[in-house]
Amino acid sequence: MKNENRISEPKTITEYYNPMPEDENNHHVVLSWLLGESHNPVELLESYLVSNILLDNSASPLRKTLENTDLGKSLSPLTGLEADHKELVFAAGLEGVDSNKQLEVEELILNCLKNVVSNGISEELVQSSLHQLEIKQREITGSGMPYGLQIMLGCLPACLHNDDPLKVLDLDASFDVIKNNLKKENYIENLIEKKIINNQHRVNYCLAPDIEFNSKKEMEIQAKIDQKSKNLSFDDKERIIELAKNLKARQEKSDNPEILPKVTKADIPKSREYAKSQSFKNDNKNFYYNVGTNGITYHSIILPCDPLTKEEFKIASLFTNTLTDVGIGDKSYEDVQKMQSAVTGGISASFTLIPDDNQSTHSLGLKITSKSLEDNEKKMQDLMIETAKNSNFSDKNRIKDMLNFISSDNEKSLIQNGHILSMSNAAAQINNISATNDFVSGINFITNTNKLSKNIETESNLDKYIQLLNGIKNKIDSNPSYSFTASSLDIDHSNINFEFDDKDTNFSVQNYFDIQEESIGWITGAQVTYCAEAFPTVDFFHKDAPALSVLGAVLRNGYLHSAIREKGGAYGSGAMQDSNNKVFKFFSYRDPRCSETFEEFQKSREWSLKNITQEQLDEGVLGIISSIDKPLSPFGEAMSDFSMNLDKKDLDARLRIRSLVKSCSLDDLVNVSQKYLFNESKRSVIAGENYIDEMKKLNFKIQNI
Numbered sequence: 001m002k003n004e005n006r007i008s009e010p011k012t013i014t015e016y017y018n019p020m021p022e023d024e025n026n027h028h029v030v031l032s033w034l035l036g037e038s039h040n041p042v043e044l045l046e047s048y049l050v051s052n053i054l055l056d057n058s059a060s061p062l063r064k065t066l067e068n069t070d071l072g073k074s075l076s077p078l079t080g081l082e083a084d085h086k087e088l089v090f091a092a093g094l095e096g097v098d099s100n101k102q103l104e105v106e107e108l109i110l111n112c113l114k115n116v117v118s119n120g121i122s123e124e125l126v127q128s129s130l131h132q133l134e135i136k137q138r139e140i141t142g143s144g145m146p147y148g149l150q151i152m153l154g155c156l157p158a159c160l161h162n163d164d165p166l167k168v169l170d171l172d173a174s175f176d177v178i179k180n181n182l183k184k185e186n187y188i189e190n191l192i193e194k195k196i197i198n199n200q201h202r203v204n205y206c207l208a209p210d211i212e213f214n215s216k217k218e219m220e221i222q223a224k225i226d227q228k229s230k231n232l233s234f235d236d237k238e239r240i241i242e243l244a245k246n247l248k249a250r251q252e253k254s255d256n257p258e259i260l261p262k263v264t265k266a267d268i269p270k271s272r273e274y275a276k277s278q279s280f281k282n283d284n285k286n287f288y289y290n291v292g293t294n295g296i297t298y299h300s301i302i303l304p305c306d307p308l309t310k311e312e313f314k315i316a317s318l319f320t321n322t323l324t325d326v327g328i329g330d331k332s333y334e335d336v337q338k339m340q341s342a343v344t345g346g347i348s349a350s351f352t353l354i355p356d357d358n359q360s361t362h363s364l365g366l367k368i369t370s371k372s373l374e375d376n377e378k379k380m381q382d383l384m385i386e387t388a389k390n391s392n393f394s395d396k397n398r399i400k401d402m403l404n405f406i407s408s409d410n411e412k413s414l415i416q417n418g419h420i421l422s423m424s425n426a427a428a429q430i431n432n433i434s435a436t437n438d439f440v441s442g443i444n445f446i447t448n449t450n451k452l453s454k455n456i457e458t459e460s461n462l463d464k465y466i467q468l469l470n471g472i473k474n475k476i477d478s479n480p481s482y483s484f485t486a487s488s489l490d491i492d493h494s495n496i497n498f499e500f501d502d503k504d505t506n507f508s509v510q511n512y513f514d515i516q517e518e519s520i521g522w523i524t525g526a527q528v529t530y531c532a533e534a535f536p537t538v539d540f541f542h543k544d545a546p547a548l549s550v551l552g553a554v555l556r557n558g559y560l561h562s563a564i565r566e567k568g569g570a571y572g573s574g575a576m577q578d579s580n581n582k583v584f585k586f587f588s589y590r591d592p593r594c595s596e597t598f599e600e601f602q603k604s605r606e607w608s609l610k611n612i613t614q615e616q617l618d619e620g621v622l623g624i625i626s627s628i629d630k631p632l633s634p635f636g637e638a639m640s641d642f643s644m645n646l647d648k649k650d651l652d653a654r655l656r657i658r659s660l661v662k663s664c665s666l667d668d669l670v671n672v673s674q675k676y677l678f679n680e681s682k683r684s685v686i687a688g689e690n691y692i693d694e695m696k697k698l699n700f701k702i703q704n705i
Helices: 041-055 063-068 102-119 123-138 148-162 167-170 172-181 187-197 214-230 234-252 308-312 316-323 332-342 374-390 397-429 432-441 443-455 459-473 543-566 597-610 614-629 634-646 651-662 666-676 689-697
Strands: 010-019 027-037 079-080 087-096 201-209 277-278 283-290 297-304 347-355 362-373 484-485 522-523 529-536 572-578 581-590 682-688 701-704
Touching: 010 102, 027 041, 027 102, 027 187, 041 063, 041 079, 041 087, 041 123, 041 167, 041 172, 063 087, 063 102, 063 397, 087 102, 087 214, 087 397, 087 701, 102 187, 102 201, 123 172, 123 332, 123 362, 148 167, 201 277, 283 634, 297 347, 297 374, 297 634, 308 316, 308 432, 308 459, 308 634, 316 347, 316 362, 316 432, 316 443, 316 459, 316 522, 316 682, 332 374, 347 374, 362 374, 362 689, 397 432, 397 443, 397 459, 397 522, 397 529, 397 572, 397 682, 432 443, 432 581, 443 459, 484 634, 522 689, 529 597, 543 572, 543 651, 543 666, 572 597, 581 597, 597 666, 614 651, 682 689
Parallel strands: 010 201, 283 484, 522 682, 522 701
Antiparallel strands: 027 087, 027 201, 079 087, 277 283, 297 362, 297 484, 347 362, 529 581, 529 682, 572 581
16 A cells, blocks of 8 residues: 655535534634554654644643633634554544635644744653553553553554564564653754644645535435436336345345354353452552553552532532542642653543442542552652542632533443443433433433533632532542552562541432323434333343343344344444343434334344254353353453442452353343333433434424434
8 A cells, every 4th residue: 555645735624414413613623634654653652642732631832822811712622633543644634614714724823833943852751652652552451451452453554564563562662762762952843843833744634514414415415316217218217126125135134154164152151260469468448450551550548438418419510520630739730741741651530430339329430540650659649639639620720621621521421332332322221220220321411411511601600610510629538449450560579559538438328319200202413213122131240141141142142233233324222221220221323213123122132032043052151141241351361350349249249240141042042131121111312403303293292302
């Protein structure tokens, strides 16, 4: 494959999209440059280093400029370095830009880059950016896919483009080249000038809103269809009819699975190993895992939190997303960002609901998580605790900016995670724990955040919001109830502090949100639907949970995939048992249909009573066992065990569930289907405006997101 032909002067391009309701002036402006080859390890590291220096955190010069400008609402999600293609692409931009501001955004970015070059880059910023690169290079990831497969995919560009894949995998020599180059005067400044400022292969791209975009597109497609139809001969039409019949026959034909190699239930190991924490004397709150982390220490602390009011709980996720991005004490948020970058691989926070021994109530804890090189682990822990104790919400502009950033990220998640959000909202109509989760992280959280973001310009609303943030902070105990550590170091050589105050840190019971009373059809700018239906079922420990998990896999592979994806045209569909929320859920993903999909959900349940074969059962069992046994990174295995222990799912309970999955029978599937999936269900849909009439016929209350 040849490299892209370089253009001699920058281009300015505008294209269009269909905006979400009440978002009709949201222009998306991005400046992008084509750089060097991604399979050249030195060029790759140089580009990553430049990108880190410019964009790594809110104290980085280009990110700071983009975050603080009034030209847009938030950074474009395309901002950063794209290294998955043959040639690297660097991009920076904004979304929420007003019309006719495209050239002003370009000027803002170019002026920032020129100022960086003329004013110089501090040694502190260069070293902290190198530190971030070293963490990324050392980290053994793979919790999403096996680490070996991830390594293979990482060196694939070099293989495809006739380069040495080992050079891409072993970057130590390339790091040495970079470190030697850094001794040269103005090395980074010269790179920015050469690769970006003076690089004429640049595009200023604007994606502009057009509320008639979808209708124009449909008219255009219909016009093409009409024109094609007029030009079709009788033989052409007969041929199309014949092709349609052949397609239907092909879709309904059963494939012969015997032509493929396969594993069977006999290949399933009798048991599996789980990560084990080292024990502390008379201590059941510190979990230390001595595992292969390649010189990185992973650490989490959980701080008990007094019960939040409903108003506080509604913004709990906003609090955790803001907590690690504001100032600490008298230090500004920029100072804190620099500290985080120099010492850690980033700090994040989230609230977690921890069940009691009977799984009947939950208490609330604030979980703060970070990672660092082993030499920095004590500084990392101190910064984590300092973040929880002394975070400062007094910078109103920063608080407002963070709210807008989070709101923007939420909107972007709708298309990618629409099926997850729709399932969450269907479950919110079934029980209180599901309703609580939906308000904390689901579609109700997104709509509440959008409303808050639109009203935050009013001083009184901003003051009320900051008051709620401070109210939550004041309910958090700085004495950890639990800690998690995963490290290559033996516990005796660790610098992490495990000696906390001995005072009672029993959690108080957190009240839940009320169950959602109505089924809602949520309106977005999409041209497709995300349909979901949920049934009340059981928790992880119930004897029926394993069979329900297998039934979900069987329904997906045996019926839903063919009916909703292959024949219905959706991008995906499925069913699953959610034992954490005690519901069984059906979903479709990017689906052109709505009513017909709910009918297919019903047909799949009826199908399950008489049509499941032994082979489909075995495939379902293998699928669930695969999800239980899939290999994680050493850190991932350790964190999974820690999370299971917090949920009171000890080793015996996990192995018992695994054994019940393996021994699941056809009768078990029929029994749980009859028992749970023919009761009253709850539904939710996320869809575009063109589905409103159809959703009303299905008795959905219509609401804009």
